[in-house]
Amino acid sequence: NAGVMQNPRHLVRRRGQEARLRCSPMKGHSHVYWYRQLPEEGLKFMVYLQKENIIDESGMPKERFSAEFPKEGPSILRIQQVVRGDSAAYFCASSTSSGNTIYFGEGSWLTVV
Amino acid sequence: AQTVTQSQPEMSVQEAETVTLSCTYDTSESDYYLFWYKQPPSRQMILVIRQEAYKQQNATENRFSVNFQKAAKSFSLKISDSQLGDAAMYFCAYRTLNQAGTALIFGKGTTLSVSS
Numbered sequence: 001n002a003g004v005m006q007n008p009r010h011l012v013r014r015r016g017q018e019a020r021l022r023c024s025p026m027k028g029h030s031h032v033y034w035y036r037q038l039p040e041e042g043l044k045f046m047v048y049l050q051k052e053n054i055i056d057e058s059g060m061p062k063e064r065f066s067a068e069f070p071k072e073g074p075s076i077l078r079i080q081q082v083v084r085g086d087s088a089a090y091f092c093a094s095s096t097s098s099g100n101t102i103y104f105g106e107g108s109w110l111t112v113v
Numbered sequence: 114a115q116t117v118t119q120s121q122p123e124m125s126v127q128e129a130e131t132v133t134l135s136c137t138y139d140t141s142e143s144d145y146y147l148f149w150y151k152q153p154p155s156r157q158m159i160l161v162i163r164q165e166a167y168k169q170q171n172a173t174e175n176r177f178s179v180n181f182q183k184a185a186k187s188f189s190l191k192i193s194d195s196q197l198g199d200a201a202m203y204f205c206a207y208r209t210l211n212q213a214g215t216a217l218i219f220g221k222g223t224t225l226s227v228s229s
Contacts, residue, residue, distance in 0.1 A: 104160075
């Protein structure tokens, strides 16, 4: 039963390093979403992707953050030159093209020290 | 832009009792989806229930049901026969059917505690 798979589950990075978070959608799902959850807060939309295409990146910070969903392989959320404020839980979700049901992964916890 | 509001930061309920979590939203669209997600201490996001706006019938999933009032833009979640395992943060979410923007928009959540 392969749901949305995220890895790593926990990642520690020093300030200035790069963080790469991976997400494999559920089987049959072609749409991927990335959300960020800061401590004691709700989920904030970051980016919405189809294979090889960014549909909506209105929630992505303008600098240091990028996302991709290649034709083959998982979706990757990349954070360059991490700062302490990037410490958060990053959730990936996936859906079919209809998007009438969106399933989440278990999240990746990034800690910047 | 669409917004989702959960006006109850915290709620509590006794085991076996019923509790209702409130959610209102703002949209100018007529077709959309509404969801309730549960986030237990493990932090995983679990889909609880889904409602299509074009359906008048309220969605039900076992002990979970919704009261969907489209005109009032209200979407409350009722949990019957509450169990200790229901303790979690509950998020209400909206999703447009507009092809240009189809991500979920979340409320800020309601923390539900269940006491025995």
